[in-house]
Amino acid sequence: MTPKGTAGAQLDLTRYVHILFIAGGAVAAYLAYNIIHNIWVHFSPDPSFPLLFALSLAAGGGLAFYFWHHEQTRQLAQEVVGELSRVTWPTRPELGAATVVVIVTSIVMAIVLGLFDFLWSWLTTVIY
Structure with a gap:
């Protein structure tokens, strides 16, 4: 080149x-x-x-x-x-680390949203 x-x-x-x-x-x-x-x-x-x-x-x-x-x-x-x-494109280890961060963040946010959904559904059944 x-x-x-x-x-x-x-x-x-x-x-x-x-x-x-x-x-x-x-x-x-x-x-x-x-x-x-x-x-x-x-x-x-x-x-x-x-x-x-x-x-x-x-x-x-x-x-x-x-x-x-x-x-x-x-x-x-x-x-x-x-x-x-x-x-500047990321190297393979940087790409792997960033992918792991995205996957872990997605799982944590899914758990948090699931807990909020469970809490609000329980709260609405108690109130109504």
Whole structure:
């Protein structure tokens, strides 16, 4: 991996932005295929798979191409990837310790809420 602050580091970040736009285009193509297929079935009993596939690929590719050439969107995606590269991710022991804390806290709070529920139900049966 190249050190931060070099042109290679910028290329690494740009690679992630490219992957992001390609994945977004693939998701858009999948959604377009499902939408076009659902509409097409109402008008034709036999949907043409190659035509639907081509239309969905064109829609997904066109959407990815539009957002890639939209300067503000591309700049925002590069800033997001840059910020994510500066995040310090927890180590496995830190993650395990934090998970144990969450589980223990959840169990303690469940017990406290259960006791409050028991107390209020007993109190309402005594009063009413």
